[in-house]
Amino acid sequence: MALLLDNQFSPLPNTSEVATKPFLDSVCHLPPFFDCLGSKVFAPIKADISGNITKIKAVYDSDPAKYETLQKILEAERSVYGSNWPKAGATLALMWLKRGLRFVQIMLQSLADGDRDENNPNLIRVNITKAYDGALRRYHGWIVQKVFKAALLAAPYRSDFLKALSKGQAVTEEECLAKVRQFLVNFSVTVDAIYEMYTTMNAELDYTV
């Protein structure tokens, strides 16, 4: 479980504001998650998510005090970009990044909940599809949806995926899932808070790519 548990997300303060630095420190461990999926087909996804993170980090690094929380980034960019906001800067990068995070959240939750295709118990297509439907499908045009459908065939077996998540340790499936659940606690709170913020600040867009 090198990948997940070693990089727990931090709990949030009562204000539910997400501090930028710890968020970036945790989230940068997620792109390797896509290597667990085991196929080069996922490289463009990893690249897209890494690009989002790089963009947010560049803004943060330019003035760590000013951009102490994610909310401060959105507020500052809203004044700077005017009518181009929210389709600009770190606001846009985080808008897409949160969708990738939601994808991961739903997929892991679905695994933890024991969702399974009884006819193919060792496939995770049902969990991936649930995550895709919940997090991304509506932002993808029909061609990208078709590409997704093809790429889904490259998804690893459930057993291989859990083994990859537990990289370097011999753990049972139940132990692995227990750690996934533990990881999901702060992770889900963080993702939910970011979604909440986009809604509150009217920063969400629903164009498709």
Added chain:
Amino acid sequence: MALLLDNQFSPLPNTSEVATKPFLDSVCHLPPFFDCLGSKVFAPIKADISGNITKIKAVYDSDPAKYETLQKILEAERSVYGSNWPKAGATLALMWLKRGLRFVQIMLQSLADGDRDENNPNLIRVNITKAYDGALRRYHGWIVQKVFKAALLAAPYRSDFLKALSKGQAVTEEECLAKVRQFLVNFSVTVDAIYEMYTTMNAELDYTV
């Protein structure tokens, strides 16, 4: 025709050796070709090809005299990498790059030759598929082939594609195709020479991704 004609490839010497510097100078104008295809679906392809070029350029820049021709690069790397060669360094990057170049070559040639789907005269799927079959299919596993098939649906209309190739100039279709034919002369000789070199040096691999 800003894209193509302004960046003609150079003729080759009698030895058919490809000089690295002019090759890199010309080939770096090709990734934008994929922007002509008009969809973000092609971004990962553009990134892959750009990555190949960057890798070859880095080797060349490390010692321009030593790596004066592409052949010199392969010869030098063959000694350095031992049994890991040819799946290493600029040799690997050029192995894949030449397949992308062959794709472009076949596709443009097919357009220039007037290959058309009589039932869908304004589609270029038939030209793209011909190029894919000739240049790439055998190096792709069935999942990537399926992704290709989905991505093909994002291909632009023939008229839009030709217009994009002629960017910034009002030219007739016939004028555009004439310039494509002119571009293809040195381009094809160059691509053919690189393929020839890989065969002669026994540097070709046929693993799939």
